[in-house]
Amino acid sequence: MTTQPTWLHAAVLGAFCTGFGAILALTDVLTADAIAARALEDKQNSLAQVIPPGLHDNNPVTDAITLTGEHGKPLTVYRATKGGKVTGVAYEILGSGYAGEIRLMLGVDAEGRVLGVRATQHKETPGLGDKIDPAKGDWITRFSGLSLDLPPKDKWKVKKDGGQFDQFSGATITPRGVVGAVREGLAFFASHRPQMVEVR
Amino acid sequence: MTTAFTDKSGPFTHAPTSVQSTMTTVLAALVPATLFDAWLFGWPAIFLFVVTIGSCLLIEAACLSMARKPLQPALTDGSVVLTGWLLAMSLPPWAPWWVAVIAALFAVALAKHVFGGLGQNVFNPAMVGRVAVLVSFPVQMTAFVAPHPLFSAGAPGFLDSLRITFGSGTLDSMTAATALGHIKTELSRGIPVGTSIQQVPDLLDMALGVHGGSLGETSALLILAGGAYLLWKRIISWHIPVAMIGTLFVLGTLFHAVSPDRFTGGLFHVTSGATFLGAFFIATDYVTSPVSKQGQLVYGIGCGLLTWIIRTFAGYPEGVAFAVLLMNALTPIIDQHVRPRVFGRTRKGDPLPIKGGK
Amino acid sequence: MATDYRTIVRDGLWDNNGVLAQLLGMCPTMAMTTSATNGFGMGVATAVVMAASNLLVATFRGYITQEVRIPVYILIVAAMVTLVDLTMNAWMHELYKVLGLFIPLIVSNCLPLGRLEVFAAKEPVLPSLMDGLFMGIGFTLALTAIGAVREIIGSGTLFADASLLLGPAFKFLEMKVSPLDSGVLVMILPPGGFLAAGFMVVGKRLLDLRAGKAIATGPAGHCV
Numbered sequence: 001m002t003t004q005p006t007w008l009h010a011a012v013l014g015a016f017c018t019g020f021g022a023i024l025a026l027t028d029v030l031t032a033d034a035i036a037a038r039a040l041e042d043k044q045n046s047l048a049q050v051i052p053p054g055l056h057d058n059n060p061v062t063d064a065i066t067l068t069g070e071h072g073k074p075l076t077v078y079r080a081t082k083g084g085k086v087t088g089v090a091y092e093i094l095g096s097g098y099a100g101e102i103r104l105m106l107g108v109d110a111e112g113r114v115l116g117v118r119a120t121q122h123k124e125t126p127g128l129g130d131k132i133d134p135a136k137g138d139w140i141t142r143f144s145g146l147s148l149d150l151p152p153k154d155k156w157k158v159k160k161d162g163g164q165f166d167q168f169s170g171a172t173i174t175p176r177g178v179v180g181a182v183r184e185g186l187a188f189f190a191s192h193r194p195q196m197v198e199v200r
Numbered sequence: 201m202t203t204a205f206t207d208k209s210g211p212f213t214h215a216p217t218s219v220q221s222t223m224t225t226v227l228a229a230l231v232p233a234t235l236f237d238a239w240l241f242g243w244p245a246i247f248l249f250v251v252t253i254g255s256c257l258l259i260e261a262a263c264l265s266m267a268r269k270p271l272q273p274a275l276t277d278g279s280v281v282l283t284g285w286l287l288a289m290s291l292p293p294w295a296p297w298w299v300a301v302i303a304a305l306f307a308v309a310l311a312k313h314v315f316g317g318l319g320q321n322v323f324n325p326a327m328v329g330r331v332a333v334l335v336s337f338p339v340q341m342t343a344f345v346a347p348h349p350l351f352s353a354g355a356p357g358f359l360d361s362l363r364i365t366f367g368s369g370t371l372d373s374m375t376a377a378t379a380l381g382h383i384k385t386e387l388s389r390g391i392p393v394g395t396s397i398q399q400v401p402d403l404l405d406m407a408l409g410v411h412g413g414s415l416g417e418t419s420a421l422l423i424l425a426g427g428a429y430l431l432w433k434r435i436i437s438w439h440i441p442v443a444m445i446g447t448l449f450v451l452g453t454l455f456h457a458v459s460p461d462r463f464t465g466g467l468f469h470v471t472s473g474a475t476f477l478g479a480f481f482i483a484t485d486y487v488t489s490p491v492s493k494q495g496q497l498v499y500g501i502g503c504g505l506l507t508w509i510i511r512t513f514a515g516y517p518e519g520v521a522f523a524v525l526l527m528n529a530l531t532p533i534i535d536q537h538v539r540p541r542v543f544g545r546t547r548k549g550d551p552l553p554i555k556g557g558k
Numbered sequence: 559m560a561t562d563y564r565t566i567v568r569d570g571l572w573d574n575n576g577v578l579a580q581l582l583g584m585c586p587t588m589a590m591t592t593s594a595t596n597g598f599g600m601g602v603a604t605a606v607v608m609a610a611s612n613l614l615v616a617t618f619r620g621y622i623t624q625e626v627r628i629p630v631y632i633l634i635v636a637a638m639v640t641l642v643d644l645t646m647n648a649w650m651h652e653l654y655k656v657l658g659l660f661i662p663l664i665v666s667n668c669l670p671l672g673r674l675e676v677f678a679a680k681e682p683v684l685p686s687l688m689d690g691l692f693m694g695i696g697f698t699l700a701l702t703a704i705g706a707v708r709e710i711i712g713s714g715t716l717f718a719d720a721s722l723l724l725g726p727a728f729k730f731l732e733m734k735v736s737p738l739d740s741g742v743l744v745m746i747l748p749p750g751g752f753l754a755a756g757f758m759v760v761g762k763r764l765l766d767l768r769a770g771k772a773i774a775t776g777p778a779g780h781c782v
Binding site for chain 3: 004008009010012013016017020023024027028030031034035038041042
Binding site for chain 2: 741742743744745747749753
């Protein structure tokens with residue numbers, strides 16, 4: 001086999017890169033809108049779990065404001081409005097679990113009552129801490145209807161710490177993290193209520 | 201023994217020890233602590249003990265017959281009984297029977313026979329069994345009971361005990377966290393060690409063993425006595441236990457002095473958990489620890505260091521089993537690097553220069 | 559060389575199975591077999607990429623010079639993976655939500671690259687397509703089997719969430735094998751992957767021995 005000149009290799013590689021680059025660019029253009037639409041739907045679906053659809057006539061995903069959350073980080077607050085009045089808000093809260101942080105979406109109505117809590121991302125032990133997942137148990141649904149004063153503040157803890165929330169057998173740290181996060185999430189609502197429910 | 205030829209060793213060597221006599225001595229050293237634990241935790245612990253050793257023997261027999269090896273020598277030399285015994289001592293005393301069976305399956309079939317049987321295993325079988333069930337059944341494996349001494353008021357009777365081990369006895373009301381577990385959970389919700397350590401048994405109780413824990417975690421002093429007996433009988437040398445306990449003690453004391461709210465003290469580390477059981481009976485396993493004395497020192501220090509790191513920073517409250525397994529994996533490398541000098545050769549393996557010769 | 563499609567099919571499905579004989583693609587094998595459904599999904603996505611990239615390489619093999627073939631192969635596999643990723647995200651979104659995590663991982667699988675180098679670079683288009691397809695199907699079968707073993711022992715279920723992946727018609731596949739809430743968790747944690755895969759390889763070799771076949775030791779997996 002005769003040795004081929006270097007420029008030939010470069011040309012071959014370059015041609016393939018250009019060709020497949022073009023194909024990928026074309027695919028991206030074709031799919032970009034659809035993917036964006038899907039991402040929006042996903043967000044809506046996950047918000048629908050913490051804000052009942054009957055509560056709003058707007059689209060909470062697009063009607064979002066940004067507040068300064070704890071530790072100075074920006075926090076996106078999705079707002080549900082009906083007839084121009086804010087009926088509920090949803091925002092992300094963080095709890096510390098057994099294996100890293102637990103991300104939760106918390107929905108609160110205008111009076112500060114919990115509409116719903118859902119874990120969006122966690123790394124808890126399968127079969128043990130992952131019972132916070134609604135697919136694996138209804139533990140997470142017990143927050144609905146509660147507020148900062150119901151139960152009283154010293155009962156906003158897991159039973160092991162003297163509060164009223166059950167832990168799961170064998171796992172205390174996960175429920176403790178979630179209960180604490182919801183409690184602080186409600187406290188955040190209480191302290192930022194004017195900004196959250198004011199109508200623009 | 202009727203003929204010399206049935207002996208596995210070369211017929212020209214004679215040593216006062218054999219696998220059988222070594223194992224018998226080790227088992228004898230474990231007897232006092234085991235009897236104490238049997239008294240402390242009552243019938244369920246005794247049942248669990250029997251189930252664990254029984255299933256280890258059965259699985260050993262099954263593996264041997266699958267490999268078409270003779271059953272008798274391997275079953276009677278005591279090694280598999282020791283595996284089962286140590287495994288039973290590392291389980292919570294009131295664990296259900298199936299936890300013991302699965303642990304035995306992992307220990308004997310996977311950790312020992314997959315690697316080729318006695319003497320071939322890389323990892324300590326009992327600890328593989330314990331870690332496998334610890335990871336698999338966190339609920340059952342962390343349900344430690346407070347002591348219910350045999351025949352005392354409140355201790356479960358014979359039939360109730362059968363139900364605890366073989367039925368589905370839920371014991372939520374009777375559980376008591378281990379000292380290490382309690383301090384870890386409290387620390388995770390921001391309670392400093394100085395406060396939570398008040399709520400665990402004091403050092404004397406820890407040493408005597410009247411507190412919750414695995415069978416072998418409780419009676420530290422009796423385990424220590426067993427370990428001393430093994431040292432005296434020259435079954436084990438001092439290198440691994442001293443290096444391991446020493447490292448744990450030094451690290452504990454040092455960091456406790458720096459920040460008493462975050463770190464528990466050295467004496468607490470030494471008397472709590474499975475430190476003594478691990479240091480004298482588990483880390484010293486001939487098959488899975490280094491051969492040379494220097495190697496054993498390195499290995500012991502490694503065990504102590506890893507135990508301290510896992511207890512202090514990792515998710516699990518007790519780290520002896522993990523530490524021993526991790527150091528088991530390093531044993532071949534340690535042996536490679538601290539190889540004793542061969543007689544008549546330098547450390548690199550070249551022949552020594554002949555003195556006076558040219 | 560006359561093409562023997564029977565051999566290609568046999569090689570892909572059993573004799574030279576990507577996972578059980580060649581021990582290639584261990585990264586997705588370990589990471590994605592926590593359930594039979596996950597293993598199946600990963601396998602199917604890989605099979606599609608393998609068939610497509612084998613086809614492309616066999617088509618262009620006359621133009622790819624020896625010195626730059628590896629970069630070109632990787633380029634082709636990566637482009638196929640991205641293509642599948644984008645298309646599924648846009649038009650098969652329910653499936654994508656289940657598989658989305660796995661798809662980028664296919665690039666790190668050296669089974670596709672291995673088949674390009676060993677087969678597609680030397681053989682005509684149609685046999686190459688068949689090879690990619692059946693190697694992919696063999697990979698899928700192995701991953702599904704390993705996933706099933708781990709899932710049954712580890713979680714006490716079989717084909718959990720299959721209806722999410724395959725559509726509601728496949729709801730009948732979802733089974734609960736064990737009456738307990740959870741199983742031997744270690745099997746769905748990383749050690750379980752090694753245990754299950756190891757015993758599968760042993761099982762295959764035992765069956766081969768019984769059948770009187772010499773054990774073909776494939777190339778050792780040099781990459782993950």
